[in-house]
Structures are given as C-alpha cells and as structure tokens.
Amino acid sequence: MSPIIQCRAVEKVYRQGAVPVPALRGVDLDIERGDFASLAGPSGSGKTTLLTLMGGLDRPSSGEVAVDGQAITRLDSTRLADLRLHKIGFVFQIYSLIPVLSAIENVEFILRLLGLPQAECAIRAAQVLRDVGLEGLEQRRPSRLSGGQQQRVAVARALAPKPAIVLADEPTANLDSRNAEELISLMAQLNAASGTTFLIATHDSRVIARTHRHIEMTDGRISADERIGAAGP
C-alpha cells in the first residue's frame, strides 16, 4: 500500500532580507497509513516547516511532496484548499476554532464545506463530538470552553471529514498535564479504533512516549526514524 505522504528531497529556504535561511535540507520521508507518529526535535529543527509543506499550506523551494499519491507541489491555491479539505485534518498549537460558531457548528462547518446535506452534517458532528467526550457541550461557543475542551473540538473538526491523515502541531503545548494526557490518549484511541493516521509535531516527551513511530529532526534533516510498535488497524 502506498504511503499517505511522501516527501522526496524536500528543501525549504526562507529569506530574511537578502539572507537565505534554509529550514529544510533535503528531507526524504514516508508517512504510512495508520501511523501514529511523532515528529520531534529542537526549536528551529524544521518540524513545523515540514508539517506546513506536508499539509499543502506552503510550497517547498525544491523537491516533491505527494499526499495520497497526488503530487501537490504545483497545485494552485484553490486545488490545495480542496486537497486540505478532503484529505488532511489539522490540529494547531492554539485551538483555532471559529469564535462565532458553537462547538458543533465548528465541526458542521467543515462538513458543509464538503457539500454534505445539513441534516447529515448535524448527525455526524454530534457523533464526532461524542467520540471526543464533549457530549452536552455542543452548543457552547469556544469562549465558554476550557483549553482542553477547545482542543478536543479541534480534534473533532479534524476527524469529522474522515481525512487520510491528521497533522497536529504541538497540540498539547497550551494544555495542562491532565488535559494534555487526555488529549494524547484520545488521539491514540482514535488511531487504534479507526486507523486514522496521525503525525504529531511535538516537544512533549509524554506525547512522544505514546506514539508508535518517533521521527527526529535536526537542522532541517531527518536525524532518526524509529518504529516502536505496530501501526493502527
């Protein structure tokens, strides 16, 4: 079976004025279906940049990125948006919910962008919120949810369209230990139960310890890639 994400000789160079600043220096990496992987490394090692390129949020300076077999490097902004909508779920470091929508509306919003009928969106969104343990809080707006609850809504939103992969960027960085533990347990459980692929960029050793594959980055390169356990079902 082909990998969900393939990176080949990916380089990314930013510019600070006239000075080129290399963020990625030739990354080759495959993320397999069902992986529950962590992407670790010190600050400035290129974790977030790699996640950004894998999610089609930016284009590499050179090299190729393919998502579910589709090369995305040369797609225009509309096609990239469609690709993200259909294939990639994001969980960001800060909760990133739409503030004027309730928890269930935040989830429904993505499903309605997919063109699903409103009734089906409501049923599926309620189900996903139940799955992440937010039953009873569906009508609350983000401002009336705790940080942990907001991050659970973000996970529910990422999972609702049944994406090929969920990319999470430091999802526990703004959570206390209890909420961080609950969130990582939830993601592990979802990976185990449904086989959803997760790639989690993190510094958090507790998160790294729970993942089955540890990818380490140093100075814009993959410095280690270790598989600890079996991928999800």
Added chain:
Amino acid sequence: MKPLALLLPIAWRNLWRNPRRTGITLLVVIVGTWSILAFDIFLAAWAVNSRDASLRVLTGEGQIHAPGYLDDPSVSHRLPARADALLAALDSPLVGAWTRRVRVPAIIRSEYRTRAVTLLGVEPAKERMVSDLPSETVAGRYLKSPGDAGIVLGRDLAQRLKTRVGKRVVVMAQADDGHLAEAGFEIVGLFGASKAAEDEFCFTGLGTAQRLLGIDDEVSEISFDSGKQQTIRDVVARLEAAVPAVEVKSWMDLAPLAYTIERFSQYYIAAWLVIMFVLMAIGIVNTQLMAVFERTREFGLLQALGMRPRLILLQVVLESALLIGLGILAAIALTVLSVAPFHRGIDLGALAGGAELIGAGRMLYPAMSVADTVRSGLLVWLFGIAAALWPAANAARANPAVAMVEP
C-alpha cells in the same frame, strides 16, 4: 454546498464581534445615505416648487403661438379662430388641460399714475386648470366668464397706481387695425403672486379683450398641460407635427430659469451623491481593511481548513453587504422621520423675498418617492459592496501557513 446559506449566518455574527467598529461604520453609512436621500428630497421639492412657481403663474407646461409672436407679442400675431387640426390635437389624450388667451402689451392708467402692463383676456373656468393665479385673489373677486367686463390687477400694481377694488382704470392697447384702442374697466379683484407677476399682468374676460382689440374670436396664445403618462417633449413634438403652421414651445424654452434650477438640482444631487459616496467608501474601506488585518490569522486558518479563497472573499463581501444594507435601512427610516414633519409643506414666507429671487415659490412640499429611495439605496449598496471588494480580496489572499504560527 450552498455558499450563501453557509456563510450568511457567520457573516452576520462576525459583524457583532467588534460592536464599536460596526457601530462607527454603520454611523458613516447612515449619515451618508441619509444626507443623500434627504438632499435628494428637499432639492427635488425645491426644483418642483421653482418649476411650479413659474409654470403655474401663466406658462403652463407648454404654449402655442402664431409664428413671430414670441419676438413681437403684438395683436397682429394671432392664432386662427377655427383650426380644426389644432383643436383635435388639444382635445386628444396628449393634452391634459388647455386654455386660450389674448395677450398683448398695454398701458394702464389710474387717476394718479400710468404703467406699462400685459393685458390678458382669459376664459376663467379653463384658466383655473392651467394657472394658480385665479385662486390667488386677495381682494374682490376673480373674473366670472369670458364676457366679464371687469379687470383683475396684481396687488402691487394697484398700490403703484394708487387704486383699489371698485375704482376704475383705463387700458390702452394697439388694436388690430392699428389704432390705439382704449376702454375703461372697473377693478373687480386683486391677485397676489410674485412682485414681478403682480406688476405685469392684468386680466379681463377673453371676449372683452377681443372686442377691445377688434379681433373677433382669435387669440394670442394657448397654454396647456400635458396629459397623464405623457412627457412634455413628446407632446410638443406631436403637436408640432399635427399643426405645422403654429409655434409650440415647452416650458423649458419658455421658463429657462425654472429649467436651469431643475437641471442644477439634478446635477447637485448627483455631485452630492458622489461626494458622500467617496466619503462613505473611505470609511467602509478603512474599517473593513482594519477588520481584515486583525483577522489575517483567522482567514489563513479558514484556508488551511479547506475553505476556498473565493468563499473567503464572499464571506467578507457578505459582511460588508449586511453592514451597508443595515445602514441603508436605518438611513431610510431616519429620512422618513426627517421628512414626515414637513408633509404639509415648508412655508418659506419668512424668506419670501429671497425665495422669489432664486425662483422658488412660497411653499416647499418635500415628498419621498419609493422608486427614488430604492434607486438611491440600491446605488449606495452596490457601490459600498464594490468598495468592500478590496479588503475582501486581501482576506482571500491570506496565507494559510499563518495558521501554524502562534499569534
């Protein structure tokens, strides 16, 4: 997916995320639109009033004369007594009302003074349909019939002649045969109008004037108003075609000051609309750009989640459309409240002298037209949305990668 159904509720809620900014933008739109609507109404009232002040004295919406009369308004330039084609055209739906007049230069003399005037022989009942002067009698009475041998003078003229109702004056005018015809008249009434009209015009019965001038049943002019659903330009063109031997003129030619005022008010309204719109557009663009700038990360996040750039553009445009639409509705309500107290008219009595100088009558009647209000409101709305396209395009260009950046 139905984008409007998805985005409208979000756009509406987004409006109220920053109530102060929304309030300021609303205020800009309300004041701007109200000023456009209110100026439109009051200037239109002034234009109509100026036109009526001029037209409802004697001009009517149009006049018919024998060729040469307007250059030399003497008794020798007369319309034929029996012109069947002309009468048929005047009695057609083209014309709403019409009246015949003898109108010649004359000299009027009281026991104290002599003045040059214009003598008009009129048919009183028909005259009332095209002129307001018969209703402006301030002393005595107006003429009763075409055979009435009395004379009605302007109030100011009577003062200048040092005469009054019940006294007699002598009127002299050149008759058809060239001799200076002269007759004595009893003053039966005085009318009030502009000083110029009061000084210039004297009225007697049509038959009385014809007998004085020796012109049988012939007349100098026919004054008419156009029929319902007719434009004066069409009526003039069709009357000219029906009776080529006469001169037909519209009020635009006969009362150029009133026409100029009407045109001026139209240009002024257009200029005011442009000025107010530019000011509003600056306000709208400025606040929307600020709102978009503050929400750069949010727009990037929406793109990161898979929302197409054109949907983001649509969302920002919808926010502006709702905001401007709300402002326009409030401005219309404010305009109704501003105009309603004046539905019985605005009395310019205190400014009578000045009002007359600028061609206006005594009363202004501001009236809201649904069609004009809808047209102006729609115009402001569409231009406002067009102005919001720039900030919306900026929002649609937001970089989705900013979603990854911690604010």
